[in-house]
Amino acid sequence: MGRQPCCDKLGVKKGPWTAEEDKKLINFILTNGQCCWRAVPKLAGLRRCGKSCRLRWTNYLRPDLKRGLLSEAEEKLVIDLHARLGNRWSKIAARLPGRTDNEIKNHWNTHIKKKLLKMGIDPITHEPLNKEENPADQNKNNDHQLEVVVPESTSVTAAATSSELENSSTSFSSASSSENSYNESKLVLDTFNENDPLLNNLLESDDTPLIDSSWELPIKSFDNIINNSNSHKTSSSWDDESFNWLLDCQDFEIHDFGFDNCFNNDVELEVFNTKYDMENKK
């Protein structure tokens, strides 16, 4: 007996999601939270398979997602984590809050891979490409490795002494990086130390984000939106940026989401509406 398809093929839509479908999915998740994905399309009134809904939510609609290209620090972190974890994108993504495995995978294949190859580093092994062929070139490649700026004790690619690293102010994409971003990146990468049993344990078993993170259920996150609108703090899952994105994208009417259900009382709803109106006037 063959494996059952993940969903009923008949009448299941495929391809790009429409604004209407996004709206339905967001509305459903915000109202009900994430539950059995298989049941989501039916309950949300979508002609999609549950798998597709989950993917759309996790890779695109989730309110805590960062948009845009990976920062230099994030890129370096990805390189270092890839050296340790290989193509375990979900593990890598777990340490970069607001980034998805798909996004990191795509960025790796389209940008980082090319950069590493250009620098003479094998993107799979993180070793110099022509290590065996020409020993004379090895030093050259090691010079390149320095540019990746990985702490001496950390990466398999780290071939420099600690003093060399300290003296090196060249970063991965040296042309555009500032001293500050270098230090910042180094600080991030310095959080790794493969001799540290605790960190190794974290890498093996835990997905604790390394920069910052708070992915909470959307409904709970609305408390943060309300609070932030009063206190002007911006560290919640649904910070101003995510909020703006949600308002901007797809030209939704905010009330179409059924957000009203998310508020405990009229005062909270009023605060939310005020913020929504203010954003619209911008």
Place this chain on the structure above:
DNA sequence: AAATGTGCCAACCGCGACACG
């Protein structure tokens, strides 16, 4: 202006892991 090439990214597919009866 049209044809062709290239890069990028959202989405799909298939498989393995896991939970549960």
Place this chain on the structure above:
DNA sequence: ACGTGTCGCGGTTGGCACATT
């Protein structure tokens, strides 16, 4: 222990946007 259903992961692809000829 086994079968079945569900979920999540990683590899791959389709198609759009932009660049080049």
